[in-house]
Amino acid sequence: MPKITRAAKAPGPARLAGANPISTPRRAKGTPAPSNPVGARARRSAERRDAILAAALDEFSARGFAATRLDDVARRADVAKGTIYLHFADKETLFQELIRVEIGPVVQVLEIASHTDMPLRQVTDRLIEVFVREVFETRRKDVIRLILTEGPRFPALAEFYYREVISRVMTTIRAMLRRAHERGELRTDALVRFPQLLPAPGIVAIIWSGLFDRFEPVDVRAMMRAHFDMLLAPGSAP
Amino acid sequence: MPKITRAAKAPGPARLAGANPISTPRRAKGTPAPSNPVGARARRSAERRDAILAAALDEFSARGFAATRLDDVARRADVAKGTIYLHFADKETLFQELIRVEIGPVVQVLEIASHTDMPLRQVTDRLIEVFVREVFETRRKDVIRLILTEGPRFPALAEFYYREVISRVMTTIRAMLRRAHERGELRTDALVRFPQLLPAPGIVAIIWSGLFDRFEPVDVRAMMRAHFDMLLAPGSAP
Amino acid sequence: MPKITRAAKAPGPARLAGANPISTPRRAKGTPAPSNPVGARARRSAERRDAILAAALDEFSARGFAATRLDDVARRADVAKGTIYLHFADKETLFQELIRVEIGPVVQVLEIASHTDMPLRQVTDRLIEVFVREVFETRRKDVIRLILTEGPRFPALAEFYYREVISRVMTTIRAMLRRAHERGELRTDALVRFPQLLPAPGIVAIIWSGLFDRFEPVDVRAMMRAHFDMLLAPGSAP
């Protein structure tokens, strides 16, 4: 087995997916900042904060929480090391904030997408698109991966994530699935009992891409479709 | 959101699943060691090595690679710090060895379990049992989780794992699924195209257990059965 | 034979020969620093760097490269351990810099002193004075001793020293000696063929002082004069 070497340089700079439909409403875009010297300062400060978060995501994703150096985050965000501490109490708080800021919007969208009585087939099609476009093809994929990889060592993070995301999403999905089952769109109640199985291919795809994309890239969309095909294929008449 | 605090103490001491059917045959158990003064030293040395590996698994699992202190590994293994370096070149090598030693046997068992022409239903039943008993209920679950969580930062580890485990297992499983499909046991070829979907619930369960077991434990066996129920339910005649 | 014991404490604090004619012009002495708030930080930083170099010379001289603890250097320079690494990449680089910073000026002075057509007698008198005042009675003597004692284990150091110092000085000296020989000031061409013999008593004095000064101090000036007396004594008529 070859020598494990430190993961190479973190990849290039990344926007925090600002222009996406799922956007973080951090600061009103229309602020007439330039003319107001006070507002200008506040805006610069907020920009720095965002730059730090973006840089932090890059670094945490590339190296994990423990191995990330705030020095590198500062350099990538193009601020001084001390500036980080003007915005975040410490490394852990920075990490937390990162997750919180990025994860919130996803939940809303997923909840909205699931709150419907459309045929399950249409819902899943929409979920696939939302997942691929808003998560898998953005840096949010990295945020999710960070939760999966760092969560076990950060109980508080896992709890936050469970409370704010998982339980809410699961409740919504479960309700939707129950209605679908009652409408006869599901052959079994397996999905109702284990709603985790619905997003399972998404989870697997995120993990796979982090580990094995170099060797064998995965086609998420196709894999998710294949998965839903199996779940929703019309069963034999009961 | 509560403050993320460093994961508490790593859990209690753990055997390296020594008595399992999938056992590493390091040293013959029946050796009449005490009567052999020459072998005694070698035996003690091997025992220490095993103790270090066991301790390392506990610590790496609890804290991740970067945050694990070799001091703690030594204390847990009840050896001096320097002793670790008699057996492993450095922290990375120790981590590698840990994965290598534990992962090898699993692959063999999975390959054997899949090399069959039994009805798919029976195979999956067997796979569930093997997975639960030999992986999920042993420390091997933690090894797998370590690969999933640390893999992204250790390219060499991911490569080793892909080459030695994933690609081999995937090939075996795909062949088995193809035969099953040809025998009409699968409604679609989705699984043949994406064999990752077969073990998906196992992966999800390992991740879930690491993150959310405190809040909502998962019944792996039931979840895997539910998953296979959906995949294998007889389809409507085309 | 008595037990060899670790050399006692390194001797007291030493200036890096700052007020000597051969001075390193790091920072203008007359700078009205306190009134300039911007330069103040940079000045403090440069002072710390100098303090580290001075402390390092003391410690390396007293114990040799390998046995010197950067902890002690830091304590002596009155800075934190980490501060050393703000100025020097590692222990070796610190050692290198030390040599480089101190050796440079010496070469220039020696070259200037040798570039002359004065009678050899006068040149040697001047060389004695320069050597004694600028080398033997300053910490530069310790730098030279460090090169002599550590050089064999540091090929790169020896190479640097040969290239930057020895070969240049030797060339200059040889030319001067050749002219003196042609003017009939030397009885033989021995010195022209082996210019090393000219500084030999200086080398021997540096070594002697490091080893045996406690038992029998050496009068460098007198020894060098005696040496030159022999070399330059008028020969028998040819």
Next chain:
Amino acid sequence: MPKITRAAKAPGPARLAGANPISTPRRAKGTPAPSNPVGARARRSAERRDAILAAALDEFSARGFAATRLDDVARRADVAKGTIYLHFADKETLFQELIRVEIGPVVQVLEIASHTDMPLRQVTDRLIEVFVREVFETRRKDVIRLILTEGPRFPALAEFYYREVISRVMTTIRAMLRRAHERGELRTDALVRFPQLLPAPGIVAIIWSGLFDRFEPVDVRAMMRAHFDMLLAPGSAP
């Protein structure tokens, strides 16, 4: 300035100059050892001791005292690490013994060579030969170099060396030189006042060879002759 790198591997195995005229009478060569089982063990033990000393000289010469690992000494001597401690109390004692064993014979020879009323010219010729053959071309050169380079950090070693070697040799040489001066073989009393000047080229050659042989080897014999030529050239009549 290039990076200083650790001196490469210590050079090949070296006999402790056993067959030289200046031989260490450690163990009688004619011992009928093989037939005597007890003597055989003692002989093996003595051989090991010698092997350790030889290996130690190699390693200490290549790396210096502090950087030498007893592990390497043991490996080179082909004994176990613990064996060293059967023969020498600790690393320092080993180093001391090394110097003591090798230096003793040299002194005797030098004293004998100097105790003479031959013309100085003849004495110096003989000294050159003895020095070159018995010191410069053997591992004793390395021993001398070790004294010069490690002496400053080992007061006890310097003292031993001064008492047992330097002072005795200097006394002998000084007496010889005084007689030569009285016989009119020296133009000045410079050498009588500074007998160190006589061996100066030998010292310089040893240092030079350790530092710069790669770039510009030195011809010791020729340099010493040139030196003596200058010292002994007939002066003008006073």
Next chain:
DNA sequence: GATGAATGAGACTTCATTCAT
């Protein structure tokens, strides 16, 4: 006597955090 595995003090180096400017 010989071995070499084990020990643990100690060295170098890193990096989160602070604070004077």
Next chain:
DNA sequence: GATGAATGAAGTCTCATTCAT
């Protein structure tokens, strides 16, 4: 607010020395 030099606790790794076999 912003900076980045300074700090020092903490981590990895080395190696002289010991001691059971």
